[in-house]
Amino acid sequence: MARLFMGRDAEHPLIVAGLPMFNEEETIGTVVTKVLEYADIVVCVDDGSSDSSARIAEACGAIVHRHRANRGYGGALKSLFKKARELDADALIILDSDGQHEPSDIPALLEPILAQKADFVIGSRFVEGGAGEDMPVYRRLGIKVISAASNLSSDLDIKDTQSGFRAFSKLAIDRLRFDAEGMELSLEMLEDAHEKQLSITEVPTMIRYDVPKGSNFTAVSHGFTVLSWALVSLSHKKPLLVLGLPGLGLFATGAVMGLNLAQNVTGQIDSYIGPGLSAIWIGVLGLSLMATGLVLQSARGFLRHLIVREFGLD
Ligand SMILES: Nc1nc2c(ncn2[C@@H]2O[C@H](COP(=O)(O)OP(=O)(O)O)[C@@H](O)[C@H]2O)c(=O)[nH]1
Ligand SMILES: [Mg+2]
Known part of the structure; x- marks a missing residue:
């Protein structure tokens, strides 16, 4: 049954x-109806669906x-955050409309926010009590690597x-800003x-894979976009690790080969020119x-030092 109050205090x-x-x-239809048991307002962002999604969502409230x-996906989330600010929401909860997330888990995600213990709550498959029902092994592995x-x-x-099942406090709704268009947004948001x-x-949740249409993206395209974003971001933050470590490996390989x-040099020098080069x-x-x-790495350190000294920011 839909909640009858419109919260304001x-x-x-x-x-x-x-x-x-x-x-x-x-x-x-089912997702909107179930979610309305736990939320005051449900907003769906439709990106030109060619089916009856929008009509059904409206009919369900x-x-x-x-x-x-x-x-x-990124554009949809930007609009959802904007809408939450316009509505002056105290909490925003984001979930998939394909039925992969369980609306009855919403109170568990909201609990740390309403108790003011967290600003950003993730419904997680990999903390104790969480699960990915019928989750393909390659997806599990991909998520671990990312x-x-x-x-x-x-x-x-x-x-x-x-996980696309996430909840945000008012502070997070006001402060978070992100640019990504696709699923790499999942990481950008965390970093921001x-x-x-x-x-x-x-908090532990169950995410189902036995739904009619669990994903618009193949695991490979999802994995590739998100992982490349993670690596680019890592190279910005820890260039010595991302470039220096493979560099050291290559240098050591070259030295050992040389x-x-x-x-082993004996007589015939010609045959050593190729491998030597x-x-x-x-x-x-x-x-x-x-x-x-x-x-x-040192440019990063220098810039950071400059920013802290000149603007008092970190
Ligand atoms: N508005 C909008 N929603 C999208 C787009 N792509 C995916 N979605 C929705 O975002 C949610 C997550 O997408 P899904 O394909 O299930 O991703 P996955 O489960 O993480 O592989 C689903 O509810 C989709 O309907 C898009 O381009 N625009
Ligand atoms: Mg999905």
Whole structure:
């Protein structure tokens, strides 16, 4: 049954649920109806779905916000945050409209926010009590790799960086800004929250894979976009690690190849020219990577120092 109050105070905070929606006519009706049991307002962002999703969502009680051109998952989330600000929401909860997330988990995600213990809550498959029902093994592996790369750059130690089931406090709704168009937004948001010192926590949830249309993206395209974003971001933050370490590896390989050759030189010098040159260019490539890593790392340190000294920001 729909909640009858419209929250406006501490006892009845205004809960807005946001659903990015793209051709989800099979599931959207059930999802909107169930979500309305836990939220005051449901907003669906439709990116030119060619099916009846928008009509069904409206008939079930959701507000439908339409984009004229497809602006991707990231564009849908930007509109949802804007709408939450306009509505002056006390909390925003984002979930998929394909039925993968369980609306009855919404109170668990909202609990840390309403208790003012967190600003950003992730419904996680990988903390104790959470699960990915019928989750393909390659997806599980992909998410672990992406989360590891993301945690290397942000030190956040988030277990499920790819869950689309997320809740935000009023502070997070006001402060978070992101640019990404696609699923890489999942990481950009986390980094932005970390930089703005918003507190992030994970609560266990179940995410289902036995729904009619679990994903608009193949695991490979999702993995590739998000992982490349994670690596670019990591190279901005830790250039010495991303460039210097492989550089050191290449330099060591070149040196070992060269030494091996030098030890085995007998008579016929001609036959050593090819492998000798390879050893040299591998070594030089390694050295230049290390040098680039070092320069970028110190430039980063220098800029940071300048910003702190001149503007008092960190
Ligand atoms: N508005 C909008 N929603 C999208 C777009 N792409 C995906 N979605 C919705 O975003 C949610 C997550 O997408 P989905 O394909 O299920 O991603 P996955 O489950 O993480 O692989 C679903 O509810 C989709 O309907 C898009 O381009 N625009
Ligand atoms: Mg999905």
